[in-house]
Amino acid sequence: MPKFAANLTLLFTEVPFLDRFAAARAAGFDAVECQFPYDHDPADIRQRLDDNGLSMVLHNMPAGDWQAGERGLACDPRRHREFRDSVHKAVEYATRLGVPVLHCMAGIMPAGMDLRRARETYVVNLDYAASLCGPRGIRLVIEPINTIDMPGYFLSRTEQALGIIAACDSDNVFLQSDIYHMHRMGEDVIATLRRALPHVRHVQMADAPGRNEPGTGDIDYPGVFRLLDELGYDGWIGCEYRPLAGTVAGLNWRSGMAA
DSSP: EEEEEEEETSSSSOOOOOGHHHHHHTOSSSSSOOOOOSSSHHHHHHHHHTTOOEEEEEEEEOSGGGGOOOSTTTGGGGGGHHHHHHHHHHHHHHHHHHHOOEEEOOBOTTTOOOOOHHHHHHHHHHHHHHHGGGGGGGGGEEEEOTTTTSSBOOOOHHHHHHHHHHSSSSEEEEEEHHHHHHTTTTHEEEEEEHHGGGGEEEEEOOTTTTOTTTTTTSHHHHHHHHHHHTTTOOOOEEEOOOOOSSSTTGGHHHHHOOO
């Protein structure tokens, strides 16, 4: 079976964020990820990681004003300076926390923005972020997000992401494949993983359509896990789902999927 990391933004929400590290360790996880760590001092997070023998394997770069509906800055040429500031902040956190992979959210397409200009802006911004990440041993990833859950999101399909990666001058831009988002966009998950896996440096999962734990929806997760083993994927799979009836009660899928 692949290696699973608990996403502490969506799992163990029964307790405050800094207490979720101990909860993840008690539930048998060796690694964690989160969407945004920036509400907490990195020293406090580092202490929780060390106290519980955990690795943090991924977090996102700042995405702007989340409560106001912003979902990233990278495709908006009007946010150039703010984006660069956000890269520095993300790299500082990742360096202090020992995080090997950073996700750069593309953002919602600005109203009236030309698609080509947004794409060019995104590529330039990715090259800048990758240039800061690379010397610190951090890989930069981009993730297609479905436009049902996130209308207007600039990056929504795997082929689009692979084209953007190819357009970057940097060799430090990779793909984050989220099985849930792929399925929601109507992509053939197995075929897409086979084709894209050489570019993948992180995987996330949730079942569809409810974004709950594996086994609650339509996705053949035993088949997905077998394929990842077959293809030799040795990275982490982030458990980025919403538990139906409590985090610990919803972890039974781990033994069921291995059967």
